[in-house]
Amino acid sequence: MQLAWSRSGIELGARSGLEARLKATAETMGRLRRIGRARRALPPNVRALGWVSFANDFASELIYPVLPLFLTITLGAPVAILGLIEGIAEGVAVGLRGVAGWLSDRAGERRRPWIIAGYALSALARPVIAAAPAWGYVLGGRLGDRLGKAARTAPRDALIRDSTPPALVGASFGYHRAMDTAGAVVGPLIAVLLLASGWSLRSVLWVAVVPGLLTLVFLARVREAPKREETTLELDSHDVRRLPRPFWLVLAVWTLFSLGNSSDVFLILRAHDLGLSATLVILAYALYNLVYSALSWPLGALSDRVARTSVLTAGLAVFALVYLGFAVAPGSWAVWPLFAVYGVYIAATDGVAKAWVADFVPPGAAGTAYGLFAAASGGALLLASVVAGLLWSRVSPEAPFVLGAATAACALVLIVLANRTSSLWGK
Numbered sequence: 001m002q003l004a005w006s007r008s009g010i011e012l013g014a015r016s017g018l019e020a021r022l023k024a025t026a027e028t029m030g031r032l033r034r035i036g037r038a039r040r041a042l043p044p045n046v047r048a049l050g051w052v053s054f055a056n057d058f059a060s061e062l063i064y065p066v067l068p069l070f071l072t073i074t075l076g077a078p079v080a081i082l083g084l085i086e087g088i089a090e091g092v093a094v095g096l097r098g099v100a101g102w103l104s105d106r107a108g109e110r111r112r113p114w115i116i117a118g119y120a121l122s123a124l125a126r127p128v129i130a131a132a133p134a135w136g137y138v139l140g141g142r143l144g145d146r147l148g149k150a151a152r153t154a155p156r157d158a159l160i161r162d163s164t165p166p167a168l169v170g171a172s173f174g175y176h177r178a179m180d181t182a183g184a185v186v187g188p189l190i191a192v193l194l195l196a197s198g199w200s201l202r203s204v205l206w207v208a209v210v211p212g213l214l215t216l217v218f219l220a221r222v223r224e225a226p227k228r229e230e231t232t233l234e235l236d237s238h239d240v241r242r243l244p245r246p247f248w249l250v251l252a253v254w255t256l257f258s259l260g261n262s263s264d265v266f267l268i269l270r271a272h273d274l275g276l277s278a279t280l281v282i283l284a285y286a287l288y289n290l291v292y293s294a295l296s297w298p299l300g301a302l303s304d305r306v307a308r309t310s311v312l313t314a315g316l317a318v319f320a321l322v323y324l325g326f327a328v329a330p331g332s333w334a335v336w337p338l339f340a341v342y343g344v345y346i347a348a349t350d351g352v353a354k355a356w357v358a359d360f361v362p363p364g365a366a367g368t369a370y371g372l373f374a375a376a377s378g379g380a381l382l383l384a385s386v387v388a389g390l391l392w393s394r395v396s397p398e399a400p401f402v403l404g405a406a407t408a409a410c411a412l413v414l415i416v417l418a419n420r421t422s423s424l425w426g427k
Contacts (some may be wrong), residue, residue: 045163046172048221049115049156050179056119057183059126059212060145061289062191063205065268065282067129067138070201077135085135086263086385089142093150094379101154101371105364109162111155112224118152119219121145123212130205153374158366161358162225167304169358173351174300181293183211188286192279246360247369249418251376253411254353257316258380260323260407262388266400267326267342273397275332284339291343292350300351308356309415315348316415320408327401 071077071085100118104111125144132138157173164172187208194204264285271281303311322342329338354370361369388400 042168042172042175043163045222045225046160046175048218049160050176052119052215052218052222053176053180054183055211055214055218056122057180058187058190059183059208059210059215060122061184061187062208062211063126063129063187065188065278065285066191066195066201066204069278070205071135071138074201075132075135075138077138081135085139085142086265088139089146090378090382090385092143093146094375094382096147096150097154097378098371098375100151101158101367101369101374104155104158104367109158109227109364109367110224111159111162111367112222114155115152115159115222116216116219118148118150118156119215121148121151123148123209123215126205126209126212130202130209150374150378154367154371157354157370157374159222159225161354161361161366161370170303170308170352170355171297171301173354173358174297174303174347177296177300177347177351178293181289181296184289185286185293187211188282188289192282192286196279243365243369243372244360244362247357250356250360251373253414253418254373255376255380256414257408257411258377259384260404261319261381262384262400262404263381266385266388266392267339269392270326270329270397270401271332271335271339274329274335276335280332284335287336288339288343288346291340292346295344295347296351299348300355303352303355307419308352308359309419311348311352312356313412313415315345315352316408316412318342318345318348320405320412323401323405323408327398327405 071081100114104114107113122145125141125148128144129138129141132141160172160176161169190207191204194207195201199207268281268285271284272278276284299311318341322338322345325334325338325341329335354373357369357373358366384404387403391399391403
């Protein structure tokens with residue numbers, strides 16, 4: 001009798017376990033089908049540009065953690081040269097960010113030539129870096145890469161906006177950011193695996209050439225956006241002074257925030273300063289990109305359903321808390337949760353901020369608006385990085401993060417105040 005009960009219990013347990021697994025599998029398949037339907041709802045240009053950005057960031061983020069070691073170890077350059085190269089490359093590229101978008105508007109909203117030229121320039125710059133016999137060649141390669149990014153960014157964002165119906169703008173920018181950052185997850189992990197397998201730093205840089213060239217293959221699927229009926233403007237889109245007031249308020253808020261949002265290299269330096277090895281720093285950076293990639297699309301889609309400013313203020317609040325966390329972190333263990341939560345901040349702001357710009361830009365002026373947005377935020381980030389370097393060396397390693405938290409708090413307050421007077425946003 002007891003044996004029969006035992007067998008019956010085993011059979012019931014096995015049946016219930018099988019039912020639970022089948023239910024979980026059905027739920028997973030249902031979730032995948034919903035994701036597939038949501039992806040198919042996005043415009044073809046957005047999906048194509050997602051793959052372009054995936055391949056490009058795979059290449060660039062494979063290089064990013066390796067390049068400082070390559071310069072200082074393989075080429076024997078002093079550490080000061082790192083800051084010089086990045087400062088010159090970013091500084092030269094800032095001005096082109098605004099001009100490229102404006103010129104793409106003047107050319108009848110033809111974005112594709114700028115996008116192709118920008119990605120091609122970055123792809124051709126990578127072999128120059130990999131083959132560099134001295135640090136001057138690396139400077140030339142970084143200049144080419146940053147100029148390529150400056151040339152393509154505003155026209156690409158304008159093409160995403162022009163290709164997308166208003167109800168999906170947040171989802172489109174979120175999807176693009178998710179694909180872009182997925183490449184940024186894979187790149188550093190591949191770099192770690194190759195280095196652990198005994199590859200030289202120069203060999204790893206040559207590997208980055210391949211996904212960079214794949215961007216040119218994926219670009220064949222990108223088309224110009226169809227003209228909309230309202231594209232014949234009542235407003236002269238080539239006169240930046242006539243962009244609507246809400247756009248300038250958006251630009252002011254984001255520039256203020258960017259004045260404290262220094263380069264992520266300071267987060268990497270801080271992680272190392274707190275005790276993480278070089279390999280663990282790269283893995284922590286990959287964790288940040290993983291969270292960023294996983295949440296960008298959902299949070300972008302959420303901003304289509306609720307006020308974008310609600311998502312943005314939440315993101316800025318997270319940024320301020322994370323920067324304060326890096327300032328007061330008690331040890332290396334704190335780096336892991338801080339980097340993970342930092343991914344939540346950027347997922348809630350990067351694509352959503354671009355969708356926010358789209359809400360206030362008239363037809364035919366998207367390139368100009370995104371060019372101004374990229375130039376202003378990029379210039380502010382460059383200044384923030386210079387200031388952060390001075391604060392780090394002359395005050396303390398904690399000081400740049402306190403400044404970043406303060407500027408994020410100020411930008412957050414400005415958004416809240418503007419929301420209380422909704423007419424400021426033209427609503």
